Amino acid sequence: MEPVTIVGNPVSPYVRKVLAACALKGVEVQLDPIVGLMGNDDFGRISPLRRIPVWVEGEVTLCDSSVIVQYIEETRPGPSLWPADPVERAKARWLEEFADTRLFDVLGWRLFFEIAVKPRFFGSEIDQAKVEHARDVELPVILDYLEGVTPESGFLFGDLSMADLSVAPAFVNAGAVQVNVDPTRWPKLAAWLERVEAETPLGPLNKLARALMRTPAHAHRDRLPEFGFVAASRSWGGGEVRRGPMTPQ
Numbered sequence: 605m606e607p608v609t610i611v612g613n614p615v616s617p618y619v620r621k622v623l624a625a626c627a628l629k630g631v632e633v634q635l636d637p638i639v640g641l642m643g644n645d646d647f648g649r650i651s652p653l654r655r656i657p658v659w660v661e662g663e664v665t666l667c668d669s670s671v672i673v674q675y676i677e678e679t680r681p682g683p684s685l686w687p688a689d690p691v692e693r694a695k696a697r698w699l700e701e702f703a704d705t706r707l708f709d710v711l712g713w714r715l716f717f718e719i720a721v722k723p724r725f726f727g728s729e730i731d732q733a734k735v736e737h738a739r740d741v742e743l744p745v746i747l748d749y750l751e752g753v754t755p756e757s758g759f760l761f762g763d764l765s766m767a768d769l770s771v772a773p774a775f776v777n778a779g780a781v782q783v784n785v786d787p788t789r790w791p792k793l794a795a796w797l798e799r800v801e802a803e804t805p806l807g808p809l810n811k812l813a814r815a816l817m818r819t820p821a822h823a824h825r826d827r828l829p830e831f832g833f834v835a836a837s838r839s840w841g842g843g844e845v846r847r848g849p850m851t852p853q
């Protein structure tokens with residue numbers, strides 16, 4: 605098989621979701637840890653939305669974490685990434701969808717992007733009203749919902765599945781901007797996040813993400829071996845900072 609390159613920086617929750625799926629399925633990957641906002645012209649050819657992650661395997665290039673995870677599921681042997689029961693499988697896919705859309709809207713775009721990314725990459729002021737509304741009004745509704753679907757023990761559907769590996773990653777980005785899950789208000793969710801961190805491939809990936817958040821972007825490739833990753837020989841990064849067609853204002 606052709607070697608697989610994952611294009612995308614593990615600071616992105618979607619990149620960590622895909623890397624966790626690769627770890628569970630034993631897919632060996634090389635990593636091109638580019639920031640999506642700094643892709644070069646070739647990046648725009650393999651990622652029309654200029655978003656990470658992208659899967660590159662010979663002539664096959666795939667965008668979107670959910671599409672990539674499904675491709676891994678369908679092309680790689682080993683334990684399924686999803687619950688066996690069709691109802692649970694459908695519910696797990698819904699949680700993946702919820703995480704990729706609503707959860708990331710709030711934790712990713714309105715908190716992490718607004719506080720940590722926009723000022724750094726675009727030199728813009730933080731919109732405090734947006735941040736406070738996201739943190740104090742929108743997020744509690746989401747956390748109440750997730751608390752209601754989180755079990756007392758084990759993972760969301762008993763055994764580890766893509767539901768866990770889709771919902772958990774963005775909480776690291778929220779933590780980086782001091783937004784955390786209060787264990788007195790959402791005890792099951794907070795305990796589940798700790799289990800995911802301690803017992804799944806996402807734990808080491810989250811450590812890598814936290815390390816990269818404290819490292820200038822140009823030095824990210826050099827830090828990969830410390831965390832057991834091989835840097836890809838080719839990079840789709842190095843472009844000017846630019847908005848993609850769906851980058852929020």
Ligand SMILES: N[C@@H](CCC(=O)N[C@@H](CS)C(=O)NCC(=O)O)C(=O)O
Pocket residue numbers: 616617618640641653654655656657667668669670704712847848849850851852
């Ligand atoms: N639905 C996509 C979302 C990917 C996404 O939004 N990636 C962000 C990084 S976390 C990105 O590349 N943003 C750059 C931009 O939108 O300009 C997926 O599941 O892969």
